[in-house]
Amino acid sequence: MNEEVLSKELNNILDYWSNIVYDKQRKLFFGRIDNSGNAYPEAPLGAVLYARILWSFSAGYAYTKKPIYKERALQAYKVIEDGFFDKEAGGIYWSILPNGEPLQTRKQIYAQAFVIYALAELYKIEPRQKVINEAFALVDLIEEYSYDIEEGGYLEALSQNWQPIKDMRLSDKDINAIKTMNTHLHILEAYTNLYAIKKDKKVGGCIKKLLDIFTTKIICSESKHLQLFFTKNWKSLSSIQSYGHDIEASWLLMKAAELVYGKGIPQHLIEACNALALITVHGLLSDGSLANEKENDKINKERHCWVQAEAMVGFHYMGLRTKNRQYFQFADRIWNYVNKEIRDPDKGEWFWGRDENGNLLQNEDKVGMWKCPYHNSRACLEILQNQIKVN
Template identity: 25%
Template sequence: MSRNLLFVVFSLLAASFAVASCQQSESKSIRQEYAEQFEKSIQSNILSKWYPAAYDLEDGGYISAFEYDFTPSERQNKMIVSQARHLWTTSKAAADYPSVSHYREGADHGFAFIRDKFWDTEFGGFHTLLTKEGEVISSGPDAKTAYGNAFGIYGLAAYYAVSKNEEALDLAKKAFMWLEEHSYDPQYGGYFQNLAVDGTPLQRNSETPSTSTIGYKDQNSSIHLLEAFTELYHVWQDPLLKQRLEELLEIIRDKIVQPEGYLQLFLYPDFTPVSFRDSSDSMIEQHHAIDHVSYGHDVETAYLMMEASEALGRAHDEKTWSVGKKMVDHALKYGWDNEKGGFYDGGYYFKGESEPRVVKDTKNWWTQAEGLNTLLIMADIYPEDPWDYFSKFELQWDYIDNYLIDHEHGEWFAGGIDKQPHYKTSQKGHIWKTAYHNYRSMANSVKRLKSKS
């Protein structure tokens, strides 16, 4: 090879390395910029709006409901799910921002209310719904649920991690064993959702309406039990807990996720899908809450499965990663707004059709939060994938910033105002809407962005 040719080759290689180095530096800079934006938004639009405003210094626990301008609402019932989510959020915030003392104080405050008011000292388990003062008002098929008890465990485990309060860990263990005794299905595995006050699973019979979910197993309680057991396993490496965590991960991944790449919402005890696909359009619409494709749950579950696998010490769990990727890809292909960003609320596989149709094109807040976190995870695991997950992550953040964050009054609207502008004046908080989804998503994203910036 001639000296001139060698010079050309070395020059090209040097230029290539320079471009790659520049691109890598630019990528790190972009990630750092997003991390800074998210940190600012967490402080100004999430945590500072909720806390200390949500601490109920009169009756204990947390104030549940706030209007669009963050003035407290008139009705203030308290649900185990939202109270435990507040406990989880304040506990995580106390760990992330230890210089802000009231986060830890708020977590102490929330724990005391859950311990003293929500736990049933007669039959065990957490009640579902209380008055503001702490009187039990839950009854019927939602008197106690696996879902509600899962969040009780979730909040208590996070609180124990930051406080080392043994009372909290003991109560989380009691709740886990109560579910084991009453909700767990020893025949097929998994958990029954609807429980009587004494913990007896509620059964379907000939008089049960077709629109009722009593007696079914479901993806929603399953994925949040997975989430709760993952959080608990971080602080309590119990062999039975590990076994149930492994079982749940495999049940969700291998039975509840359908071959196309979406979660079946409800299932019979043996995990046969509850489907109305062979019914009329009106019947399908009537049973939408029981049978549709929920893109938000799909992208959230992709993350929760990976989180559980990591907690179990499964390094490079290709099977779980591939199923999670399939779920995200399915959601991007069929339930994603390519123009503005954002995942739609619902799709449906109609009989004879190989692809789902969007049947609900609204974009609720929690789906967009979960999507942001999961897209960034996908971008880091599969940086060269044709879906270009990082560009989807960027578009998702643009959507959230433009259509979900209330830059005037703070926090996030309940749904994207491109589709539902009335949310501009709707409640910012209620028993189903707290800071848990958006804080977790953005805090996780900040850590991930910084780790590679």
């Protein structure tokens, strides 16, 4: 894996979304394309999907300077601005119909965070005051309605009018928990991206509090991996170890810490990030890929695309910072697996993944609420921007 290979793959991913996923007649991105390449024009549009599209094209343009990527970023932004923003109660709807009509109007904090993340990236290539104002307005809403003053951390979801709701799940696969690791991780990611362009004191303070929450509440003190679901007072509700999230958190926490602390990163934070990377190594399989997760002593050996992408960038990132060359070798083997088994050489983009026997997961979509150009394009960009080369 080298700069030429990663640059080509980045362009392959973004070109697929620009040419195949973008519907030029309706001026929006399809909400669903199945594994066989069939588009579903009436499929709902998800806030997370559109935020990730906006981020990917904004970041892709910043690196490649290809005009079409900026054009696609602005087109994604227009759909978010026109359809996803709640003009009355504020915040972002979870989903809308292709005609712009709100569908699921609850305020999932995960979605608010991803739109902040995307708006900050858009501002880097299109520095409109309106864009940055919208990002900070979402920060204010999260801090006002989601932050738990009593126990710390953030509540998972609220109603359209920012009131408590019973079902807070991010997806049908999740536990109905009032607090989750995943939402906290992506609030941290969003705030980090915003702080990188505007050194806002409030946002910087929130990042430091989030880093403290990870080291004192979310990372298990015994096993050193992430706990995923919690009660309001931080009692863990799950024993699942998610290898993809462990390696993703290792580099996202380190990146946030480097931004807000500079060279004075607390030692316990460095140790926590190193431990997350080390614990992920136990999920590596003989073919070089990273397993999905582990519950008790049973490893789920499905190979999901986003897990491979996070392992690529995570092992590279931590290899650079620990000077451990073995991490680079892990990342290189994962890319070789992706290139052989996950990339779709015929229709483009990446398949969702393969099962334990190596068969494609046929029932998973190529484009959907959770299948976006985010993990894979971000992996390429982060490695390219860090100029880490492994031969």
